[in-house]
Amino acid sequence: MKFLKWAAISTAAITVLAACGGGDSPDEGSSFDLSGAPGSLIASPTALTTLTPAAFTAALTQAGAASLLQVTGAPKCDITFNYFQYGTVGGAGEKTSASGGIMVPGGADPACTGPRPVLLYAHGTSTDKNKNMASPQDGEAALVAAMYAAQGYIVVAPNYAGYESSPLPYHPYLNLEQQAQDVVDALTAARKGFAAINATANSKLFVSGYSQGGFVSMAAQRRLQLAGTPVTAGAHLSGPYNLGYFGDIVYSGRVNLGATLFSPLLNTSFQRTYGNIYATPSEMYEDTFATGIETLLPSTTPLNTLLTTGKLPATALFAADSLPKPAGFELFFGTPNLIKTSYRNAVLADALVNPTAPRHPLRVAAYKNDLLTQNWTPAQPMLLCGGNADPTVFFSANTNTAKAYFTGKGVPDQAVTVLDVDSAPTSSTDPFRLAKGGFAQAKAAAGDAAAVLQAYHGTLVPPFCNAAARGYFAQF
CATH class of the missing domain: 3.40.50.1820 (Alpha/Beta hydrolase fold, catalytic domain)
Structure with missing residues (x-):
């Protein structure tokens, strides 16, 4: 990835x-x-x-x-x-x-x-x-x-x-x-x-x-x-x-290195395929990043430029106060962050209630594409x-x-x-x-x-x- x-x-x-x-x-x-x-x-x-x-x-x-x-x-x-x-x-x-x-x-x-x-x-x-x-x-x-x-x-x-x-x-x-x-x-x-x-x-x-x-x-x-x-x-x-279980791990707070790059690629892929991952990008993404994110990657602009110009956060997938925040994964929580806490919480709630039969659209898509x-x-x-x-x-x-x-x-x-x-x-x-x-x-x-x-x-x-x-x- x-x-x-x-x-x-x-x-x-x-x-x-x-x-x-x-x-x-x-x-x-x-x-x-x-x-x-x-x-x-x-x-x-x-x-x-x-x-x-x-x-x-x-x-x-x-x-x-x-x-x-x-x-x-x-x-x-x-x-x-x-x-x-x-x-x-x-x-x-x-x-x-x-x-x-x-x-x-x-x-x-x-x-x-x-x-x-x-x-x-x-x-x-x-x-x-x-x-x-x-x-x-x-x-x-x-x-x-x-x-x-x-x-x-x-x-x-x-x-x-x-x-x-x-x-x-x-x-x-x-x-x-x-x-x-x-x-x-x-x-x-x-x-x-x-x-x-x-x-x-x-x-x-x-x-x-x-x-x-x-x-x-x-x-x-x-x-x-x-x-x-x-x-x-x-x-x-x-x-x-x-892919499905791996996604659950990431949303649980055990975030993988590079997640702020993979997330827009994956979310846009699923949105263009299924049309129901979010109603608008701002439902999932913080306002700082929502505008233009669906066409951001892949890009002709160098990755370092995307990061230094604020098009993407380098590591902060989730907000600094978003929970759970497992020890050892603090790098992936901060400000500005990519994914809204409200969206993360909805994914976590579905994983808790429906661990193997997902109903949240993002989890449904991830498990559908799980090998x-x-x-x-x-x-x-x-x-x-x-x-x-x-x-x-x-x-x-x-x-x-x-x-x-x-x-x-x-x-x-x-x-x-x-x-x-x-x-x-x-x-x-x-x-x-x-x-x-x-x-x-x-x-x-x-x-x-x-x-x-x-x-x-x-x-x-x-x-x-x-x-x-x-x-x-x-x-x-």
């Missing part, structure tokens, strides 16, 4: 990466589908740049991000970053379009030749309207490229409806059915363009994502399964799978990875609860693997010992407790959960 820093890829790194290749013009023979139908490929993918292993390595090293290569391994393949647009739907089923990236490996290394596995990757929360997974200038895209495409995976990475060139005036954030359809539509469209960009896929399809993307990737695995599309395996990383209320069991294996001290997407409430849910549904223990990267290796044969050891070193180098807290979800966990995911996929 958290706005991802992906700090291992610095501004200097992405500047160098942007200079490593030139954009190509669309093929003269591009095949256009202007129907806007879900899964339609609007035009043949366009190559933006190609990076050789040497160029990619040099750029990362020059920018001081060589430590990332210690996690991902040295690049083996050339990577061509392709941009594409596809038809999909919004949260209320309205026709729209979105864009994304297709990373295609190439080169002489055996890992880069012949039919390659496909990874459908779902990105984490971003406040940047211009987020573009087709560009190595995006830090998350660069990490995914280094981790997967440079090692021989064809990566399909949607930007989602509401981002980049999408005309949808909002993002259907954590809308289970829409987000699942969105990324599956992207995969469907991308496959239609594979031949034009020399992307030759084998029969293996993997699905993964981080944070918001972990939720989306699990939703996509479910949707593909229900549609009868074979998925080889999934790796869902630090996702808010247990653990869908009465489904994965037919393909999955890895659930995160860190136990995550202050943004609580590990126990989401990852551990998801494992317990699937176990209760009769899913064999070996079919759903849980990895806490913030734990000691169980033995010298622990298959995740390198990810755990690497995380421990990175955590120790991050600084004091406050620095670790700030870096935990958006910087420390992502490389190591992605490395674990790649290792997990390698067994199939």
